[in-house]
Amino acid sequence: MLAVSCTEPVEPAVLAKAEKLAVQLNLPVELPENSYSSRAGSSKRYRLLLRVSSNGLELIKLDDPKLSGAVRVDFTAGHAAYRRKQQKKELLVRAVGGKGGNGGASLNVIDATGGLGRDSFLLAAAGHRVHIFERQPVVAALLADGLARAAAHPETAEICQRIRLTVGDAVPALEAMQETGAGEEGEGVDVVYLDPMFPERRKSALVKKELQLLQLLAHLDSSPEKLLESALEAATRRVVVKRPLKAPFLTDRSPSHSLTGKTVRFDVYLGCLLSRNREYSG
Numbered sequence: 001m002l003a004v005s006c007t008e009p010v011e012p013a014v015l016a017k018a019e020k021l022a023v024q025l026n027l028p029v030e031l032p033e034n035s036y037s038s039r040a041g042s043s044k045r046y047r048l049l050l051r052v053s054s055n056g057l058e059l060i061k062l063d064d065p066k067l068s069g070a071v072r073v074d075f076t077a078g079h080a081a082y083r084r085k086q087q088k089k090e091l092l093v094r095a096v097g098g099k100g101g102n103g104g105a106s107l108n109v110i111d112a113t114g115g116l117g118r119d120s121f122l123l124a125a126a127g128h129r130v131h132i133f134e135r136q137p138v139v140a141a142l143l144a145d146g147l148a149r150a151a152a153h154p155e156t157a158e159i160c161q162r163i164r165l166t167v168g169d170a171v172p173a174l175e176a177m178q179e180t181g182a183g184e185e186g187e188g189v190d191v192v193y194l195d196p197m198f199p200e201r202r203k204s205a206l207v208k209k210e211l212q213l214l215q216l217l218a219h220l221d222s223s224p225e226k227l228l229e230s231a232l233e234a235a236t237r238r239v240v241v242k243r244p245l246k247a248p249f250l251t252d253r254s255p256s257h258s259l260t261g262k263t264v265r266f267d268v269y270l271g272c273l274l275s276r277n278r279e280y281s282g
């Protein structure tokens with residue numbers, strides 16, 4: 001279904017990157033003459049191409065005209081840059097609390113469902129240290145590529161210093177943090193943020209396209225119960241869960257309160273309700 005490709009004309013450095021990525025992700029390489037450039041009459045052996053260019057990595061869906069155009073991660077322009085500049089107003093920043101919310105401290109946040117990293121980047125832009133987990137390797141590769149470009153850009157380099165990406169399942173990592181009360185580098189976990197995949201529609205066409213591609217790759221999250229339970233065990237201050245506006249609470253567990261936007265809702269589970277019964281100081 002998925003292959004790694006590169007842009008035309010095929011430059012040796014770009015081809016080398018594509019080949020390295022294909023080995024990393026255990027995917028075949030499909031060169032342009034066999035795939036993207038001739039897709040009208042192509043054998044359509046692949047539904048998705050992860051295309052490498054000198055400007056970074058993008059994901060293209062070949063067999064669905066409604067999803068035309070590439071998905072790539074770019075924190076330096078467009079909607080991401082706008083959101084970053086507006087971050088104090090963002091509901092997510094308020095839901096997480098700390099610096100962005102009340103002029104208080106920077107927090108250690110685990111984003112256990114990293115996706116394309118939009119929400120993580122916003123939280124890091126608000127001053128928090130964010131450790132992202134993304135278990136789908138192709139999604140993680142797109143995110144790593146976007147972060148690398150942002151780290152080299154003068155407007156976003158400083159934000160990237162507060163972001164760490166781990167490719168893998170967040171659940172065992174959160175469970176290990178419960179044991180020690182700390183992340184890999186000894187820091188406490190203040191907040192765990194969850195944005196599990198859901199089938200409902202979101203309004204923006206861009207988000208819709210990205211979500212549909214994510215859904216193709218990552219499928220729907222199979223065990224939100226485990227994710228929420230391990231998050232509630234690991235976080236010392238709060239767990240924040242993003243939900244569609246009218247969706248039921250994740251695993252039907254009632255939050256302490258919710259912050260409601262036009263299309264999404266953030267359910268906040270405060271420290272005093274967490275199963276470890278640690279003192280809430282947020």
Ligand SMILES: C[S@@+](CC[C@H](N)C(=O)[O-])C[C@H]1O[C@@H](n2cnc3c(N)ncnc32)[C@H](O)[C@@H]1O
Nearest residue numbers: 113115116117118119134135136169170195218
């Ligand atoms: C809706 S997307 C998140 C979008 C993200 N908030 C953003 O701003 O781009 C959900 C992502 O969580 C990932 N995911 C789900 N369960 C996970 C887990 N247990 N550990 C790591 N990643 C997980 C999926 O692979 C998917 O990419």
